[in-house]
Amino acid sequence: MKGYYLKKVISALLVLFIIVTLNFFLPRMIFSDPAQPYFVGVPEDAVALRNQIREEYGFNDPILVQYFDYLGRVLTLDFGQSHYYKESVWTVMFSRIPWSMVLTVSSMLLSVFFGILFGAAAGRKRDRTADRILLWLSGVTTAIPSFWLAMVAVMLFGFTLKILPYRGAMTPGYTLVMDGTLFVVVLAVCLALAVILRIVTKKSAFIFAGIPASLLMALLASVPIADIADIAYHAALPVAISVFSGVISYGLLVRNSMIAVTGEDYILTARAKGLPPHVVLYRHTFRNALLPLITNVGMSMAGLLGGSVLMEKIFSWPGMGQLLLEACNTGDYLLSQAILLLFAVITVVCNFITDLVYHKFDPRVQEV
Numbered sequence: 401m402k403g404y405y406l407k408k409v410i411s412a413l414l415v416l417f418i419i420v421t422l423n424f425f426l427p428r429m430i431f432s433d434p435a436q437p438y439f440v441g442v443p444e445d446a447v448a449l450r451n452q453i454r455e456e457y458g459f460n461d462p463i464l465v466q467y468f469d470y471l472g473r474v475l476t477l478d479f480g481q482s483h484y485y486k487e488s489v490w491t492v493m494f495s496r497i498p499w500s501m502v503l504t505v506s507s508m509l510l511s512v513f514f515g516i517l518f519g520a521a522a523g524r525k526r527d528r529t530a531d532r533i534l535l536w537l538s539g540v541t542t543a544i545p546s547f548w549l550a551m552v553a554v555m556l557f558g559f560t561l562k563i564l565p566y567r568g569a570m571t572p573g574y575t576l577v578m579d580g581t582l583f584v585v586v587l588a589v590c591l592a593l594a595v596i597l598r599i600v601t602k603k604s605a606f607i608f609a610g611i612p613a614s615l616l617m618a619l620l621a622s623v624p625i626a627d628i629a630d631i632a633y634h635a636a637l638p639v640a641i642s643v644f645s646g647v648i649s650y651g652l653l654v655r656n657s658m659i660a661v662t663g664e665d666y667i668l669t670a671r672a673k674g675l676p677p678h679v680v681l682y683r684h685t686f687r688n689a690l691l692p693l694i695t696n697v698g699m700s701m702a703g704l705l706g707g708s709v710l711m712e713k714i715f716s717w718p719g720m721g722q723l724l725l726e727a728c729n730t731g732d733y734l735l736s737q738a739i740l741l742l743f744a745v746i747t748v749v750c751n752f753i754t755d756l757v758y759h760k761f762d763p764r765v766q767e768v
Contacts, residue, residue: 405756408752408755408756409752412748412749412751412752415748416744416745416748419741419744419745419748420470420471420474420741421467423737423740423741423744424466424467424470424471424737425467427733427736427737428463435450435453435454435457435459436731438453438457438483439453474741477490479734479735479737479738479741480734481734482727482732482734482735483732483734484726484727484730484732484735485732485735489734489735489738490738492723492735493720493723493735493738493739493742496718496719496720496722496723497719497720498576498578498619499569499717499718499719499720500712500719500720500721501615501616501619502569502619502631502635503635503638503639503642503708503711503712503717503719504708505612505615505616505619506616506635506639507639507642507643507646508612508646508697508700509612509613509616510639510643510646510647511642511643511645511646511647511649511650512646512650512693512697512700514643514647514651515646515647515648515649515650515651515653515654516650516651516654516690516693518530518534518647518648518650518651518654518655519534519650519651519652519653519654519655519657519658520654520655520658520686522534522535522651522655523654523655523656523657523658523659523662523689524658524681526659531655534648534651534652534655535652537648538648538652540648541644541645541648541649546641546642546645546710546711547710547711547714549641549644549645550637550638550641550710550711550714550715551714553637553640553641554566554637554714554715557637558637564633564636564637565633565634565637566637566715567715567716568634568715568716568717568718569631569634569635569717569718570627570630570631570634571630571634574627574630576623576627576631577623577624577627578622578623579622579623580622582618582621582622583618583619583621583622584618586614586617586618586621586622587614587615587617587618590610590613590614590617590618591610591611591614593610594606594609594610594611594613594614595610597610598610635717637715638711638712638714638715638717641711642708642711646700649696650693650696650697653692653693653696654689654690654693657688657689657690657691657692657693658685658686658689660689661685661688661689662685664688667680667685694754694757695754697754698750698751698753698754698757699750699751699754708721709721709722709724709725713725720739720743723735723739724736724739724740727739
């Protein structure tokens with residue numbers, strides 16, 4: 401067991417090192433001159449001023465010197481200042497992270513909950529009404545991209561019927577008031593409760609589900625009710641589009657897993673023992689059918705702070721996806737570097753946690 405965890409930790413650290421290295425060199429390959437965005441408003445004949453800017457930001461140093469300097473700043477979590485926003489990169493990012501979480505956390509929780517219910521109903525009664533509806537909707541979501549559905553929803557509900565807002569996260573004139581201290585306290589309490597439940601019940605699902613639930617509870621507790629209502633009104637359309645696709649995706653996954661598990665020998669043995677149908681369904685079939693869902697949800701958790709670039713762009717939602725597009729368009733490569741690194745780190749960490757949880761739930765996973 402310890403060897404398995406050690407291998408996973410070493411593997412995750414190696415992946416992170418490769419990501420940090422690529423994150424340094426890729427922007428310098430995309431931008432022929434990384435210092436060019438810093439010259440906005442500086443005349444081309446102002447050579448002395450341009451050289452001063454290059455020297456100030458270290459662009460005149462050899463590439464290896466810049467690389468090791470970047471590694472040092474990553475280790476100290478110093479990502480510099482955004483040249484476009486004229487603020488710390490951390491300040492800019494953390495002003496957008498809560499907005500992304502509003503969409504992603506609520507969408508994921510609703511999608512997983514209703515997806516499990518829909519998939520379990522379809523898998524339990526194959527070729528019945530629920531199963532046929534799920535298969536038909538899966539074909540619809542495959543044929544119709546979510547961004548196209550989002551644009552149709554904007555035209556229908558935003559322009560034609562005018563019953564839902566189609567851009568922004570709050571009504572113009574509203575200012576989000578968030579109690580940062582209360583957010584941290586509630587988040588810590590919820591996470592501690594998840595850990596306690598894990599210790600008492602010895603079920604890792606509380607840790608796995610407790611992270612997004614804790615983030616959502618912390619957001620709800622730290623923001624006034626009036627602001628929550630206004631945000632929910634603006635988030636209704638993008639969340640509905642995301643949940644529609646998510647429910648079908650998770651539902652189909654659970655449905656297929658339940659059908660695959662139903663034919664296993666241990667299910668036939670449980671039935672032969674005369675166990676009640678609901679015991680066979682929930683304690684044997686459904687529990688083992690959730691294993692593929694753990695991997696899928698783990699990958700979805702990696703996008704909790706990253707948000708959805710397309711959805712945020714379509715609905716003008718001020719999240720991290722929109723911020724990444726702005727950073728790329730303005731050539732703010734320090735900001736884009738930090739955002740991509742944050743996304744990558746979250747993805748690696750979530751994959752690591754998913755591996756551990758999967759190993760816990762499935763004893764067939766060997767220490768290889």
